[in-house]
Amino acid sequence: MSLAALPIFVKLAGRPVILIGEGEAADAKRRLLERAGAQVVGEAVEAALAIVAVDDPEPIVARLRSRGILVNAVDRAELCDFTLPAIIDRDPVLIAIGTGGVSAGLAAALRQRLELALPASLGRLARGLAAARPAMRSRWPDGGERRRAFGAALAGPLDPLVDQPEDAVERWLIDAAAPPVALLRFRLASPDVDDLTLRQARALAQADRVFHHPDVPEAILDRARADAVRIACDAAPIAPGTGLSVYLEMHA
Template sequence: MSLHALPLFVKLAGRPVMLIGTGEAADAKRRLLERAGAVIVDEAAQAALAIVALDDPEPVVARLRARGVLVNAVDRPALCDFTLPAIVDRDPVLVAIGTGGASAGMAAALRQRLEALLPASLGPRVRALAAARDAIRARWPEAGERRRALANAFAGPLDPLTEAPADAVDTWLAAEDTPQEGGLLRFRLASPDPDDLTLRQARALAQADRVFHRRDVPAALLDRARADAERIACDAPPAAPGDGLAVDLEMAR
C-alpha cells in the first residue's frame, strides 16, 4: 500500500515562507504560519515554501515551481506540492490529519473528534517522559526491552487516551518490574483487512522486533508492524525467532 504523500513536521520558526494573496483564506494561512513562527514574505523573496491564495493561481504556481519552490495552492489540490493538515495541539504532541486536499471538512471533523479524545494531561506527560529519558535507559538498557516496557506502559498506566496525574511517569518508573512479552507469537489471520486485526494482534505487531510471514500475507497487514521491524518471508514458523518479540503470521485457509 503506497502513501499518496509523506507526512512531515517542518520547523518554520525564523524561516521565510511566501504567502501570496489576500482575503479570508490568506488570513487563515497567515495565522497558522505565525503560530509556527515563520517569517512571512512575498514572491520577490527567497523561500523554500509558498502558499498561494488566489482565484487564478496557475501562473504564480508555475513561476514558483520553476524556481524550485514547493507550493500549496489553497483549494486547488491538483496544484499542491504539499497540503496543510488539520491540527490537534497537545504541546509537544501534534496530531496532523490530512486528506490530500480531498476534503478539508472531513479533516476538520476528525480533528474535532480527536480533540475530545486526547486529554489535556497528554502534553505534560510526554514532557515528563522526555525528562526521564536517562532514567528509562538506565532501567531498561537494552533497546528491545525498553521498547516493550514503554509499549506496556502506554497500554496501561500511561495510556495516552486517559487522564493521568502529574507524577504518572515517576510512579511508573518506581513500580516493580512487570513481565515483558517476548518470544514468538503466532497468529492465523482470518481476513486480509487490517481493520479486522484483534487488539492483541495489533499490539503485537506494533511491538514486534521482527515479523515472520507466509508470502500470501497482504502488505496492508505487514504495514501495521513497526516501520523498523524486520519483515521475513518464510514457508513455516521459525525455529529460532531471535531475541525480543517476534510475530509469525499466516492466513487461514
C-alpha cells in the same frame, strides 16, 4: 502501497514564507504561519515555501515553481506541492491529519473526533518521558529490552489515551517489571487489512518481531511497528526470543 505524499514537520521559526492573497482563506493561512513563527513575506522575497490564496492561481504558481519554490494553492489540490493538515496541538505532541487536499472538511471532522479522545495531559506525558530517558537507559541498558518495556508501558500504565497524573512516569519507573516473553499466533481470515481484529492490530503495533507465512500480504505486515523485525517462515518459531512476537498465517 505507495504514499501519495510524505508527511513531515518543518520548523519555520524565523524563516520566510510567501503568502499571496486576501480574504478569509489567506487570513487563516497567515494566522497558521505566524503561529509557527514564520516570517510572512511577499512574492519578491526569496523563500522555500509559498501559499497562494487567489481565484486564478495558475500563473502565480508557475512563476513560483520556476524559482524552485514549493507551493500550496488553496482549494486547488492539483496545483499543490504540499498541503496543510488539520492539526491537534498537545505541545510538544503534534498530530497532523491530511487528505492530500481531497477533503479539508473530512480532515477537520477527524480532528474534532480525535480532540475529544486525546487528553490534555498528553503533552505533559511526552515531556515526562523525555526527562526520564537517562533513568530508562540506566534501568534497561539493552536497547531492545528498553524498547519492550516502553511499549508495554504505553499499552498499560502510561496509556497515552488516558489522562495521566503529574508523576505518572516516575511511578512507572519505580513499579515497572520486565515485559514477559510472549508469542501470539493469528490465523487471518482475510487478506484485507481492514478485516484485522482490534486485538490483531494492537499486537502488530506492539510486537518486537513479526514471524509470518510467505503468503501474508505486505499491506498487513505494514501495520507492524517500523522497527519490528520481519521473518518469513512456514511455521511458528519454537524460540521466538524475548519480548512480544507475533506469528501470522492465512486461513486455508
